[in-house]
Amino acid sequence: MAEIAPLLETRNLTMRFGGVVANDDVNFALEEMELRCLIGPNGAGKSTFFKMLTGQLTPTQGTIRFRTHPIAGNLPHQIARLGIGIKTQIPNVFNGLSVRENVWLAAARAARREASAKRAAAIVDEVLERIRLGGLAEAIVGQLSHGQRQWVEIGTVLAAEPELILLDEPAAGMTDEETARTAEIIREINRTRALIVVEHDMEFIKMIAKKVTVFHQGRIMMEDTVEAVLADSRVRDVYLGKKVAA
Amino acid sequence: MNGPVKLTLQALAILAACVAVAVMPSYVDLFQLMQFTLFCSMAVLALSLGFIWGFGGILSFGQTAFFGLGAYAYAVTAINFQDSTPAILLAVLVPALFALALGYFVFYGRISDVYLGVITLTVTLILFNVFNSTAGDAYAIGSARLGGFNGMPAVPTFNMPFDPSSILFPEQSWYVTGGALIAVYLGLRLLLRSSFGRVAIAVRENETRAALLGYDPRLVKLLVFVVGGGVAGLAGALYVNWGAFVGPTIFALSLSAEIIIWICIGGLGTLIGPIVGCFLIEYLVSQIGTQQAFNANLVLGAILVVFVLLLPKGLVPTVRDLLLAAGRLARERNRRPAGEETHALPGGHPVGAE
Ligand SMILES: Nc1ncnc2c1ncn2[C@@H]1O[C@H](COP(=O)(O)OP(=O)(O)O)[C@@H](O)[C@H]1O
Ligand SMILES: [Mg+2]
Numbered sequence: 001m002a003e004i005a006p007l008l009e010t011r012n013l014t015m016r017f018g019g020v021v022a023n024d025d026v027n028f029a030l031e032e033m034e035l036r037c038l039i040g041p042n043g044a045g046k047s048t049f050f051k052m053l054t055g056q057l058t059p060t061q062g063t064i065r066f067r068t069h070p071i072a073g074n075l076p077h078q079i080a081r082l083g084i085g086i087k088t089q090i091p092n093v094f095n096g097l098s099v100r101e102n103v104w105l106a107a108a109r110a111a112r113r114e115a116s117a118k119r120a121a122a123i124v125d126e127v128l129e130r131i132r133l134g135g136l137a138e139a140i141v142g143q144l145s146h147g148q149r150q151w152v153e154i155g156t157v158l159a160a161e162p163e164l165i166l167l168d169e170p171a172a173g174m175t176d177e178e179t180a181r182t183a184e185i186i187r188e189i190n191r192t193r194a195l196i197v198v199e200h201d202m203e204f205i206k207m208i209a210k211k212v213t214v215f216h217q218g219r220i221m222m223e224d225t226v227e228a229v230l231a232d233s234r235v236r237d238v239y240l241g242k243k244v245a246a
Numbered sequence: 247m248n249g250p251v252k253l254t255l256q257a258l259a260i261l262a263a264c265v266a267v268a269v270m271p272s273y274v275d276l277f278q279l280m281q282f283t284l285f286c287s288m289a290v291l292a293l294s295l296g297f298i299w300g301f302g303g304i305l306s307f308g309q310t311a312f313f314g315l316g317a318y319a320y321a322v323t324a325i326n327f328q329d330s331t332p333a334i335l336l337a338v339l340v341p342a343l344f345a346l347a348l349g350y351f352v353f354y355g356r357i358s359d360v361y362l363g364v365i366t367l368t369v370t371l372i373l374f375n376v377f378n379s380t381a382g383d384a385y386a387i388g389s390a391r392l393g394g395f396n397g398m399p400a401v402p403t404f405n406m407p408f409d410p411s412s413i414l415f416p417e418q419s420w421y422v423t424g425g426a427l428i429a430v431y432l433g434l435r436l437l438l439r440s441s442f443g444r445v446a447i448a449v450r451e452n453e454t455r456a457a458l459l460g461y462d463p464r465l466v467k468l469l470v471f472v473v474g475g476g477v478a479g480l481a482g483a484l485y486v487n488w489g490a491f492v493g494p495t496i497f498a499l500s501l502s503a504e505i506i507i508w509i510c511i512g513g514l515g516t517l518i519g520p521i522v523g524c525f526l527i528e529y530l531v532s533q534i535g536t537q538q539a540f541n542a543n544l545v546l547g548a549i550l551v552v553f554v555l556l557l558p559k560g561l562v563p564t565v566r567d568l569l570l571a572a573g574r575l576a577r578e579r580n581r582r583p584a585g586e587e588t589h590a591l592p593g594g595h596p597v598g599a600e
Contacts, residue, residue: 054458080460092458094451105448108441109460160459 005067007032007164007194008053013062013072015048015218022048024218026062030164035190037205038198039229040215041238046198047089049215050166054086055079066164080109085162089169089198091149093156095142102141102152103127106159123159130185131155146173154182158189165189167197171204183207202230260432267424271417279420280488281532286423287484289524290430292508294477296520297434299509301443302470303450307363308370309478309505312341314496316479318377318392321401321492325390328402329410330487337483338476345475346468353464353471367499374497397493404487423484427521430477434517437473446470500543507546511553513560522561 006029015023022045030036038046051057053064055076064072071079094102107123128134131151136144141152150173157165167186171179179201186208189195199205205212205226212229214222216238222229229235271279295309319340323333348369352362381394392398404419406412414422437443446466449456453463486492504527512523527546534542557564 056454056458075462076454076457077460077462080458086458088454088458092452092455094448094455096451097448101444101448105444105456105461106459108444156455156459 004032006030006065007034007067009065010053011063011065013049013052013064014060015045015052015057016060021218023052023059026218026220028213028220030194030196032194033190033192034194035186035208035210036196037209037212037226038196038215039200039205039212040221044215045218046215047168048218050086050088050168050196050198053079053166054084080160080162083163084166085157085160085164086166087150087153087157087168087170089172091146091153093141093149093153095140097141098138099133099141099144099152099155100124100128100137103155103159106156110159110161123161127155127159130158132181147175147178150174151178154185163193165193165195167195167199169198169200171199171201179204180207256435260428263428267421267428270424271420276416280416283416283420283423284485284488285525285528286420286427287481287488288528289427289521290484291478291481292505292512292520292524293427293430293434293517294474294481295505296509296512296514296517297477298470298474300515300517300520301438301450302446302467302474303359304467304471304474305359305363305506306366306471306474307499307506308366308368308502309474310497310499310502311366311370311373312345312475312478313482313485313501314370314373314377314492314494315341315344316482317486317492317496318398318482319479320483320486321398322387322390322392324402324486325398326388327410329408330402330404330483331407333402334404334480334483338479341479341482342472342476345472349468349471349475353467356464367502370497370499370502374494377494377497393493395494397491397495399491401486401490401492403490419487423488426480426484430480431517431521434473434477438517442466442469504546507550509560510550511560513562513564516560516562516566519560519562526561 008028008030010026010028013023013026013028014021024045026045026049028049038049040046048057052059052072055071055074055078058073062072063070066079066082066084069082071082071084094105097105103124104120107120107127108117111117111120111123125134128137131154133148133151133155136148141149144152150170154167154170157167170186171182174182183204186195186197197208209226212224212226213220214229214235221238222232222235224232270282274282291309291313294312295306298304298306298309316337320330320333320337323336324330327333348365351357352365357365377392378395380392381396383391385392385394390398402410402413404414404422406414438447445456445461446469449461449463449466456466457463482492482496485496505524508523508527509520510523511527512521513519527549530545530549531542534540534545553560559567
């Protein structure tokens with residue numbers, strides 16, 4: 001029996017910016033329904049990795065396969081239509097539009113597969129409740145707090161109903177309570193979908209993680225369970241040292 | 247303002263505009279009516295740029311390219327067929343197709359926004375030079391001689407649809423032009439409310455986010471650009487109907503610049519703003535033209551500077567914000583005696599609400 005093919009697989013993925021090698025020969029695989037955490041110090045190449053997965057950057061080298069589709073170098077909208085959704089590190093929302101309109105735009109695209117306006121409206125209501133912004137549905141997103149805008153972006157990602165969800169530092173700028181809520185939502189999503197989550201907050205990682213991949217200087221340094229990664233001396237040295245000691 | 251109130255107000259405004267168009271001939275003399283006809287055709291042109299710039303985020307420095315192509319397409323067809331019906335259709339179709347070709351090259355070639363301005367400007371200059379050098383019998387399409395820098399005089403004006411023998415009177419031309427302005431406004435308004443319009447606004451707001459949700463920004467912008475081209479072309483036909491003449495100066499860069507000024511003054515990101523700005527400026531320019539003390543371009547420049555400095559959003563958005571603020575104040579004042587807490591909800595305005 002052949003092994004089940006991974007949901008996402010990269011081979012020799014490399015991204016160079018002039019002399020800077022932001023991603024260096026990354027071989028990465030994610031199973032169906034898996035929840036993976038990516039950690040690593042600033043500048044390790046995590047966001048660059050996400051940008052290649054979503055078509056915002058064309059890899060200098062290497063391949064990306066999503067299910068059976070080779071997607072390296074595809075355009076963002078093509079990849080999105082295959083079912084990869086992303087919350088970017090810098091909030092990426094429609095600032096001039098209302099919360100509801102933001103979520104609707106995502107839902108309408110998803111519901112297009114079923115060509116149903118009713119379906120879109122149902123998704124919008126469901127998502128607004130899930131991100132707990134129902135009371136601010138008509139507010140203009142640009143006037144909300146940073147944390148609330150993060151929620152709006154998470155909401156648009158959910159409403160698009162992707163197969164694979166990428167979250168780049170979802171808890172940044174959130175209160176402890178919001179962070180816990182984010183962890184809860186991530187676990188909930190993971191019942192039906194695969195996720196990759198980039199996060200710095202180790203408490204947060206412990207709340208959600210099973211398997212952790214550590215990026216360092218554009219390479220995968222280590223890949224193991226949360227416990228093993230936290231116990232590893234190299235990881236402590238490059239990244240966790242100060243935080244764990246503190 | 248909530249939804250239903252707003253819709254009612256908008257419907258009333260449209261109704262008022264229709265009534266104004268209907269009764270205008272009995273209040274003004276023929277000369278003024280002709281002038282208003284010109285203003286309305288220019289306002290359609292203003293709408294075409296106001297739409298693609300304000301809602302598609304596409305700043306074209308050469309919207310007159312489509313205006314001029316529409317005007318020439320109308321003139322050539324009208325002379326050949328001696329019937330304005332197919333001429334009006336082609337006046338919309340030809341510039342729309344030209345916008346499709348040009349836009350495909352620009353948007354699918356991932357040419358940056360800055361170059362879009364340069365390219366549209368250059369295309370307009372090229373068109374001017376091309377049409378300017380079409381003097382002589384060699385340059386004729388069917389029985390229509392393009393006439394080079396002299397242009398094409400005596401172009402047949404509008405007739406009843408499919409009935410070339412009944413030419414419209416100036417009064418009827420006014421109805422058609424004023425009606426066309428209202429129809430274009432309504433059409434664009436409805437388009438902006440449709441799924442497509444909402445997506446277009448989203449692309450203008452944040453192209454990256456739109457793409458990451460699965461919308462193809464290239465296609466969306468291209469379609470917006472094509473609609474703008476078609477509307478500008480219609481304006482061209484209305485313009486030729488007004489003057490029965492078209493010449494290469496229709497591609498003048500000064501007119502392209504003027505459209506941008508109308509929109510800045512009336513308000514970018516609204517549909518009513520470009521119309522208001524166009525009427526105001528055109529009226530002012532026509533008034534200045536009747537005396538010798540001031541130079542029209544100088545006055546235009548001064549007005550633009552004043553607006554950019556004092557009312558950077560333009561007239562319509564500024565007035566709207568003032569009204570909203572007044573409304574909020576009034577409501578709060580009514581509420582306070584009842585001892586209610588008023589939480590300042592994030593108010594403001596969704597873009598594209600006007
Ligand atoms: N567009 C870019 N141009 C040049 N260098 C870049 C660009 N994007 C990222 N980098 C560099 O690539 C490296 C990885 O960055 P990034 O992927 O953002 O790291 P992380 O998300 O792990 O903090 C950094 O050294 C960063 O400066
Ligand atoms: Mg990052």
